[in-house]
Amino acid sequence: MIEIIKDKFSILFENDGYKSLAKFILKNKFNKILILTDNNTKDHCLDLFLSKVKKTNNDAYQLISSSSFNFSVKSGENSKNIDTSNKIWTFLIDKGFKRNDLIINLGGGMISDLGGFVASTYMRGIKFINIPTTLLGMVDASIGGKTGIDFIGIKNIIGTFQFADIVLIDTEFLKTLSEDQFAAGYAEMIKHSLISKNTQWNKLSKVNSLKEITKEDIYRSINVKIDIIVKDPMEGNIRKHLNYGHTLGHAIESHLLGSEREILHGQAIAVGLVLETYISYLIRKLDLNLANELKIHIKKHFKMIKFSEIDIEKIINLLIYDKKNKSDEPMFVLLNDLGNVEINQSVSVVDIKKAFNFYQT
Numbered sequence: 001m002i003e004i005i006k007d008k009f010s011i012l013f014e015n016d017g018y019k020s021l022a023k024f025i026l027k028n029k030f031n032k033i034l035i036l037t038d039n040n041t042k043d044h045c046l047d048l049f050l051s052k053v054k055k056t057n058n059d060a061y062q063l064i065s066s067s068s069f070n071f072s073v074k075s076g077e078n079s080k081n082i083d084t085s086n087k088i089w090t091f092l093i094d095k096g097f098k099r100n101d102l103i104i105n106l107g108g109g110m111i112s113d114l115g116g117f118v119a120s121t122y123m124r125g126i127k128f129i130n131i132p133t134t135l136l137g138m139v140d141a142s143i144g145g146k147t148g149i150d151f152i153g154i155k156n157i158i159g160t161f162q163f164a165d166i167v168l169i170d171t172e173f174l175k176t177l178s179e180d181q182f183a184a185g186y187a188e189m190i191k192h193s194l195i196s197k198n199t200q201w202n203k204l205s206k207v208n209s210l211k212e213i214t215k216e217d218i219y220r221s222i223n224v225k226i227d228i229i230v231k232d233p234m235e236g237n238i239r240k241h242l243n244y245g246h247t248l249g250h251a252i253e254s255h256l257l258g259s260e261r262e263i264l265h266g267q268a269i270a271v272g273l274v275l276e277t278y279i280s281y282l283i284r285k286l287d288l289n290l291a292n293e294l295k296i297h298i299k300k301h302f303k304m305i306k307f308s309e310i311d312i313e314k315i316i317n318l319l320i321y322d323k324k325n326k327s328d329e330p331m332f333v334l335l336n337d338l339g340n341v342e343i344n345q346s347v348s349v350v351d352i353k354k355a356f357n358f359y360q361t
């Protein structure tokens with residue numbers, strides 16, 4: 001796996017990645033380093049990370065050991081808010097962090113969004129490194145420069161565009177991740193395979209168990225996102241391709257949030273992908289075989305969600321609150337074919353209902 005070096009950021013992989021990370025840390029001579037974790041990544045990932053740095057470059061390890069602080073927050077989306085940000089900013093001030101210091105975000109997307117937001121606003125922006133420890137973090141949240149927190153109940157409504165200086169991908173962190181969390185990240189990998197021409201869907205569609213997912217698959221998935229964000233970092237046009245499956249996925253996630261049937265974001269996106277692929281067949285003449293193949297695959301790897309007529313009505317009502325909609329009318333990203341994407345597509349309520357029917361049969 002070759003490191004991906006762009007103007008504004010680098011994506012590094014595995015052992016060579018630790019070497020480059022060590023060089024970056026030594027070259028910048030940081031006085032202070034904050035390692036942000038949540039309670040799970042503190043328990044499962046912090047020692048592993050430090051031991052790998054030590055094995056790679058003892059000088060960098062010594063620098064981190066002597067100058068770093070660990071700040072750990074409670075795991076879960078509830079920590080991604082302004083109160084936690086306040087606590088971290090206050091900690092940085094108390095410890096005397098300056099413009100040329102560093103934050104290392106060691107965790108899933110919650111940590112990289114929160115830590116990236118804090119870093120990009122503290123003293124108008126200090127350097128930060130993302131070390132994703134979930135599959136979703138690796139293929140999606142840690143790359144692409146979006147940081148943010150939830151505010152007054154609205155997800156990611158406050159945030160910045162700021163690339164992490166380095167993203168280090170080490171799949172060894174995934175060993176302690178739960179199967180559900182792994183599957184949640186896999187949904188984004190499926191999305192990447194559908195919106196790209198790289199034939200990865202042909203490979204993924206044959207996966208029988210998620211244990212078959214390889215480092216190479218993860219690498220290819222990351223590359224799909226990188227190719228897009230490099231062309232359109234501020235989501236003017238083609239970055240919207242990454243919202244495939246998310247219009248209905250978000251609405252499903254919001255509808256079930258806080259109920260006994262609450263599901264992970266990735267599980268909601270998996271259903272959203274099936275629905276929007278069927279809608280692509282209805283509106284963009286996408287091959288129905290692809291929609292069927294995807295439905296079978298998603299039902300194999302994700303638990304089936306049952307939607308009543310009332311659920312579907314409520315989900316449709318929620319669509320108008322999707323922040324990506326320019327008007328009151330829900331806008332969809334649809335497929336003409338594998339890797340051939342259309343943005344700003346309007347879809348009728350009738351077609352949305354047909355798609356739910358397709359998913360449930």
Ligand SMILES: NC(=O)c1ccc[n+]([C@@H]2O[C@H](COP(=O)([O-])OP(=O)(O)OC[C@H]3O[C@@H](n4cnc5c(N)ncnc54)[C@H](O)[C@@H]3O)[C@@H](O)[C@H]2O)c1
Pocket residue numbers: 038039040041044045075076077080107108109110111113133134135136137140141142143144145146147148155156173174175176177178181184265
């Ligand atoms: N910025 C972006 O472009 C972007 C893109 C997609 C998602 N996101 C954000 O990412 C977040 C979701 O990310 P996530 O799914 O990684 O969730 P998460 O960070 O909450 O992690 C999920 C769970 O896994 C635990 N965990 C993390 N790594 C572990 C490990 N190696 N071993 C054991 N447990 C581990 C965490 O403690 C948590 O309980 C959401 O807040 C979402 O808004 C951001």
